[in-house]
Amino acid sequence: MPAKIRRFEKTYDPATGGYRGRLRSKPDFGSVEIEVGRLWYAMVMLLRPVRVLETGTYWGYSTSMIAAGLRDLGQDGIVTSIDPAESSHLWEGTALARHVRWICARSQDAAPTLKGTTFDMLVLDSDHHYRTIMEELIAFEPLLKPGGVILMHDTLFFDGVGAAVRQLRENPRFEVVTLDSPRTHGNPGWRSPGVTICRKLKRKGGALRFDESLADLFVGDPKMPALARRGKRAVNTMPASRHSETRAAPQSKG
Ligand SMILES: C[S@@+](CC[C@H](N)C(=O)[O-])C[C@H]1O[C@@H](n2cnc3c(N)ncnc32)[C@H](O)[C@@H]1O
Incomplete structure (x- = not known):
């Protein structure tokens, strides 16, 4: 890994899952956790994509991990x-x-400029409102080849993204798994950001639809279980005790 990326990783604070630029400075939660960066690298090595589309660059940590795999x-x-x-x-x-x-x-x-391009992998981690993630899925999922994978961060912490995950899970064109990720924001009672891995099985058989009633959904009620894990076909549920400890949402970018 280039020295610049290694220096950035040295600022990672495992206790919170954030990055501290200077000693005792407040952690920054804008980039994915190191463990998630490594997972993105491993997913690239495993699935061998040639063209990857990412939304949400920030300082480019996740981009760099994907690029290192490529x-x-x-x-x-x-x-x-x-x-x-x-x-x-x-x-x-x-x-x-x-x-x-x-x-x-x-x-x-940017979506119109990418029309006609195809991708082997999508990595979605931009604004976490339902409106944005669904607009991204509706615009970019058709560009993903069947068998391709969508990686998403913050699917447990942000119910806006969680609602989109639920729609993917309920759609027979996709298989979906959601896992916790290590960031605690310094408060182990909070929901973790979470990652979702979604494989596109086929091109036809159920378009993704925008649900206007959810348009402004963002964090949701942090005292409730993550929306991505609710619903009649919920899988990977966590023990109820973990959810009951959930407190108010931190000011987090990711
Ligand atoms: C959580 S950060 C991305 C972190 C990055 N994936 C990483 O791990 O290093 C979210 C980023 O999304 C960007 N963003 C917000 N709205 C966006 C949009 N509509 N399209 C693309 N990016 C957006 C923000 O500017 C911000 O840099």
């Missing part, structure tokens, strides 16, 4: 990452840069 596969793979926020990115000035294409735009605005 580099190690030796197939000239590219991760296209979309984010409207100007930032200095971790891959810049490293050997990973040739595997990254960054689009400075909202994912919804």
Whole structure:
């Protein structure tokens, strides 16, 4: 891994799952946990995608982990990452840069420019409102090849994303698994961000539909079990005692 990425990883604080730039500075929760970054790298190595589409670049930690997998596969793979926020990115000035294409735009605005492109993997981690994640799924899922995988972060903490996961789970075109991730925000009672791995089984047989009644859903009620784990076909449920400890939502970007 390039030294720049290793230096960034050294700022990781396992006690909270955030990154501390300076000693005693408040942790930043914008990037995925190191363990999730490693999982994204492992998923790339396992599934061997050539074209990956990511939404939500931030400082480019997850992008760099995906790019490192693409580099190690030796197939000239590219991760296209979309984010409207100007930032200095971790891959810049490293050997990973040739595997990254960054689009400075909202994912919804970039969608028309990607029409006709196909992807082997989608990694969705931008704004966590139901509206945004569903707009992304409706725009980008048709570009994903059958057999391709959608990786999502924050599917347990943010019910906006959890509602989208529930729709994927209830759709026969997808198989879905949701797992906890290690971030605690310093409060083990809070929901973890969570990751979801969703495999697209086939192209036809049930379009994803936007549910207007959920449009503004974001965190939801943090005292309730994560929405992604509720519903008649809920799987991977956690013990009730864990949920009853849940407290107010932290101010978190991810
Ligand atoms: C949780 S951070 C992404 C973290 C990144 N995946 C990582 O682990 O390093 C969310 C990012 O989504 C971006 N964002 C917000 N709305 C967006 C949109 N509509 N399209 C694309 N990116 C968006 C924000 O600017 C922010 O940088």
